[in-house]
Amino acid sequence: MYWLAIYGIFLGHSTMFMWPAGDRELLIDLMEKISGARVTHAHFVPGGVRNDLPPNFEEVCLRQVNYFEKRIKEYAAVFYDNPILISRTENTGVLSREDAIRLGTTGSVLRASGVDYDLRIKEPYDVYEELDVHSPVMKEGDSYARSKIPWLDMLESCNIIKQALQKMPKSGSVRVKLKPNPKGKGFDSVYKRVESGRGSLGCHIVSDGKVEPYRLKLSVPSFRNLIALPYLLKGEKLGNMPSVYWSLNYWPVEADR
Amino acid sequence: MTNTATGIIRALNSGIKHIATKRFTLRYPEEKLKFVGDGYQYDPATGVGIAGLKGRHMLFHDHCTGCQLCSIACEGVAEAIAMVKVPEEQKQNKKSIMPQIDYGKCVFCGLCVDACPFYALYMTNDYELSSFSKEGLIYTPAQLQVKPYVEQDSEIIITKWGATHG
Amino acid sequence: MSVIAPDFKLSGFIKSLIDDIVWAVLIMSLIGLPAIMMILFFIPMPVIDGELLTPFLAFTYLADPSRTLPIVQAFMETDMFKIMAFPGFGFAALLAAGTIFVERKMLAKLQLRVGPFYCGKVEGILQLMGDGLKLISKEIIIPAKADKPIFWAAPVLFVASAAAFVALIPVAPGWVVADVDMGLLAVFAVIGFFPIVTILSAWSANSKFPFIGGIRALFQMVSFEIPLILSLLGVVMVTGTLNLSEIAASQSSFPWILFLPVGAIVFFITMLAELERIPFDLPEAESEIVAGWLTELSGMMYGLVQLGTYLKLYAFAALFVVLFLGGWNGPMIVPPLPMEIATHGMEMGPITLKIGGLEPLLTQLITQEMLNGTLMFVLKTVGVIFFILLPRGVFPRIRVDMLLNLGWHKLIGLAFVNIFIALGLVYAGVLGPGGLQ
Numbered sequence: 001m002y003w004l005a006i007y008g009i010f011l012g013h014s015t016m017f018m019w020p021a022g023d024r025e026l027l028i029d030l031m032e033k034i035s036g037a038r039v040t041h042a043h044f045v046p047g048g049v050r051n052d053l054p055p056n057f058e059e060v061c062l063r064q065v066n067y068f069e070k071r072i073k074e075y076a077a078v079f080y081d082n083p084i085l086i087s088r089t090e091n092t093g094v095l096s097r098e099d100a101i102r103l104g105t106t107g108s109v110l111r112a113s114g115v116d117y118d119l120r121i122k123e124p125y126d127v128y129e130e131l132d133v134h135s136p137v138m139k140e141g142d143s144y145a146r147s148k149i150p151w152l153d154m155l156e157s158c159n160i161i162k163q164a165l166q167k168m169p170k171s172g173s174v175r176v177k178l179k180p181n182p183k184g185k186g187f188d189s190v191y192k193r194v195e196s197g198r199g200s201l202g203c204h205i206v207s208d209g210k211v212e213p214y215r216l217k218l219s220v221p222s223f224r225n226l227i228a229l230p231y232l233l234k235g236e237k238l239g240n241m242p243s244v245y246w247s248l249n250y251w252p253v254e255a256d257r
Numbered sequence: 258m259t260n261t262a263t264g265i266i267r268a269l270n271s272g273i274k275h276i277a278t279k280r281f282t283l284r285y286p287e288e289k290l291k292f293v294g295d296g297y298q299y300d301p302a303t304g305v306g307i308a309g310l311k312g313r314h315m316l317f318h319d320h321c322t323g324c325q326l327c328s329i330a331c332e333g334v335a336e337a338i339a340m341v342k343v344p345e346e347q348k349q350n351k352k353s354i355m356p357q358i359d360y361g362k363c364v365f366c367g368l369c370v371d372a373c374p375f376y377a378l379y380m381t382n383d384y385e386l387s388s389f390s391k392e393g394l395i396y397t398p399a400q401l402q403v404k405p406y407v408e409q410d411s412e413i414i415i416t417k418w419g420a421t422h423g
Numbered sequence: 424m425s426v427i428a429p430d431f432k433l434s435g436f437i438k439s440l441i442d443d444i445v446w447a448v449l450i451m452s453l454i455g456l457p458a459i460m461m462i463l464f465f466i467p468m469p470v471i472d473g474e475l476l477t478p479f480l481a482f483t484y485l486a487d488p489s490r491t492l493p494i495v496q497a498f499m500e501t502d503m504f505k506i507m508a509f510p511g512f513g514f515a516a517l518l519a520a521g522t523i524f525v526e527r528k529m530l531a532k533l534q535l536r537v538g539p540f541y542c543g544k545v546e547g548i549l550q551l552m553g554d555g556l557k558l559i560s561k562e563i564i565i566p567a568k569a570d571k572p573i574f575w576a577a578p579v580l581f582v583a584s585a586a587a588f589v590a591l592i593p594v595a596p597g598w599v600v601a602d603v604d605m606g607l608l609a610v611f612a613v614i615g616f617f618p619i620v621t622i623l624s625a626w627s628a629n630s631k632f633p634f635i636g637g638i639r640a641l642f643q644m645v646s647f648e649i650p651l652i653l654s655l656l657g658v659v660m661v662t663g664t665l666n667l668s669e670i671a672a673s674q675s676s677f678p679w680i681l682f683l684p685v686g687a688i689v690f691f692i693t694m695l696a697e698l699e700r701i702p703f704d705l706p707e708a709e710s711e712i713v714a715g716w717l718t719e720l721s722g723m724m725y726g727l728v729q730l731g732t733y734l735k736l737y738a739f740a741a742l743f744v745v746l747f748l749g750g751w752n753g754p755m756i757v758p759p760l761p762m763e764i765a766t767h768g769m770e771m772g773p774i775t776l777k778i779g780g781l782e783p784l785l786t787q788l789i790t791q792e793m794l795n796g797t798l799m800f801v802l803k804t805v806g807v808i809f810f811i812l813l814p815r816g817v818f819p820r821i822r823v824d825m826l827l828n829l830g831w832h833k834l835i836g837l838a839f840v841n842i843f844i845a846l847g848l849v850y851a852g853v854l855g856p857g858g859l860q
Contacts, residue, residue, distance in 0.1 A: 012701065012819045013820070014534070015272075015817060022536070029413055033308065037311050037365060040366075050306045051305060051307055054293045063415055064413065077268060078268050081268070082264060082818065083265055084818050084819055084821055088821070173303075175305050237822075237824065268818065269813060269817055272816050273813070275533050276532050281535040282537050
């Protein structure tokens with residue numbers, strides 16, 4: 001949501017900065033109720049999650065998610081159907097389907113160029129087999145599509161949250177005590193991907209037999225998508241630079257990981 | 258052409274509708290957010306935490322045994338907990354040492370609370386921890402004992418006219 | 424202000440007292456006396472009850488308060504009053520200040536946040552005063568390599584041309600600062616002056632951000648001047664006169680926007696471009712170049728430029744109202760003024776209070792039509808200003824080549840369509856001297 005705010009203000013639309021930054025508060029409030037911290041959650045640990053949901057959480061969450069969905073549907077009138085925005089971002093920074101696959105982009109950049117690849121559907125993990133997930137795909141591959149796909153993703157996520165709340169079991173353990181790491185022999189590595197908000201977040205662990213890992217690397221979608229920037233900017237007007245650069249769903253803080 | 262015109266009129270329409278919506282800001286020093294529960298706590302018997310805000314720590318002097326597990330847990334993260342000698346004599350604390358937390362380094366992750374097996378270290382709802390000097394940020398065990406009074410009065414209210422903090 | 428006050432010493436006190444007396448006497452004799460001489464020589468003294476109103480006579484009149492009304496009326500008929508207070512600078516500055524505050528609050532409400540809130544007791548009303556005091560007290564920093572005479576003169580020129588624009592607008596029948604026979608042509612001349620002042624201010628600052636901002640401002644303002652002038656030609660054709668008061672008076676039955684809507688839309692869009700408002704705020708793009716051509720101005724120079732900008736906003740909105748929406752015409756809302764008080768005096772028990780001089784004031788100067796006209800004018804101007812402020816929250820910034828495309832292709836085309844409509848209406852006898860008036 002914060003990315004959407006920055007995208008708006010770099011195009012000169014100050015209202016589009018205030019609205020997502022404010023509506024993000026609804027979600028951060030929920031995260032704070034669950035995990036205790038607004039942004040740096042530290043909620044997922046090996047073995048599950050750290051704590052159970054607070055009492056009376058379900059109706060608060062449902063109310064706020066419903067309101068959030070109503071709010072982001074209103075962005076359409078002001079931002080996504082705004083003729084000035086459409087004429088500013090359409091047909092700029094077009095990324096064709098082959099280029100998107102070849103450059104190794106993930107997430108919303110890939111889906112905006114017409115490739116239907118969502119890790120929650122292709123390689124389901126956790127409980128995603130039981131949930132009904134659709135991922136939006138657009139064919140044009142220009143900045144307008146790349147800025148619209150995260151918005152459609154957000155609407156989809158609201159649906160997923162509501163389904164998950166319904167289907168969640170009322171009791172059961174949230175954290176499993178794990179056995180300590182066994183000592184192995186020789187080098188071995190594992191690479192597992194999940195679909196984060198922006199694309200595929202991968203974790204690569206190499207171990208050489210000791211208890212601590214030898215190498216741990218997180219592969220972040222923001223950093224991976226950035227490789228498309230020099231190819232997109234060739235032949236573009238200078239005035240289009242903000243709209244192309246920020247449309248890659250790029251968040252600098254995440255890319256620094 | 259008509260597409261452009263309707264787009265512009267829809268945008269202006271949405272703008273006018275939002276003038277009648279309520280304002281969302283939380284006027285911070287006068288209104289403060291409410292919290293669920295009493296702060297993040299951890300139950301070593303079940304191995305599961307209890308949800309709450311991860312704020313300032315609270316140390317129960319009659320439970321702490323000076324085992325240094327919290328300090329060891331923090332060494333990998335932020336090195337904010339050091340054990341110091343306390344003048345009081347506790348029955349279960351033979352070495353008379355208790356944790357002292359440096360809030361200049363603490364990242365409020367809560368792993369120390371997860372590490373304590375004696376129900377001695379909890380986190381509270383207190384988040385207003387600024388001070389005028391770096392030394393003032395180091396909370397001694399005696400300071401950590403005090404249960405804070407946290408003002409809380411407003412939360413997000415969703416009405417027909419929009420959401421407010423009120 | 425945490426200054427530790429020094430201890431009280433009697434000699435210091437007497438010294439400061441004598442200091443004040445010396446300064447007061449000096450200023451009064453060196454400046455006050457010549458000022459009084461100039462007032463006595465150059466401003467024509469009104470004749471009241473057959474006697475010339477000299478300052479001594481004015482003092483004797485002050486003993487009887489009911490006799491000051493003729494003085495007030497004489498003052499209100501002078502040109503100085505018209506320039507300073509009513510349809511001139513005071514009125515425009517009041518509306519401009521109100522506009523700034525309303526803009527910030529309305530924009531904040533639209534963005535679901537609180538605007539200025541803490542300055543006055545009630546929702547930040549005194550914020551503007553606070554801002555003004557802050558700007559006055561700041562140091563004016565001039566870049567080292569700037570062209571100093573032009574850089575100092577540019578904000579003053581900006582406010583001067585904005586004030587010249589304000590001077591041409593009629594507010595009520597008979598109340599206009601400069602009743603020029605070719606009023607609209609004078610308006611075009613003044614509008615053509617704004618890009619020059621902008622580029623002077625930007626060029627003389629000798630730094631890269633003002634340079635880019637100034638060039639952008641130049642080609643934005645210049646490329647939108649032609650559609651502006653062309654869109655107003657329709658109104659001129661239909662009314663047949665260039666005098667702004669007559670154009671306003673000719674709309675006594677219906678405003679021209681009903682017959683020339685295309686022209687009104689074109690004028691509105693070019694007005695947004697000339698005022699550098701969003702969506703056309705390229706010269707001041709806050710996230711791309713730091714502040715455009717306003718970057719190097721600090722302190723009161725910035726304050727003067729903001730004043731000029733909002734005076735320009737008021738003047739353009741007022742021009743739109745005069746030309747398209749009917750000026751001061753409208754239904755009579757103001758009740759008729761109580762004339763019996765003027766002629767017979769008020770009855771308070773056994774005493775009949777007669778206030779001399781009220782009758783000529785009420786019949787000649789502050790009449791019911793003037794009050795009604797002013798009220799309708801202000802209401803319409805406030806409505807237009809609301810629609811100018813609204814796009815700021817709703818639209819993103821337009822790109823440079825789209826701006827030029829709009830100004831040189833599409834708007835000129837629409838303006839010509841408007842001219843053809845106006846010509847058609849005149850020659851078909853619907854409007855103009857032959858048909859409906």
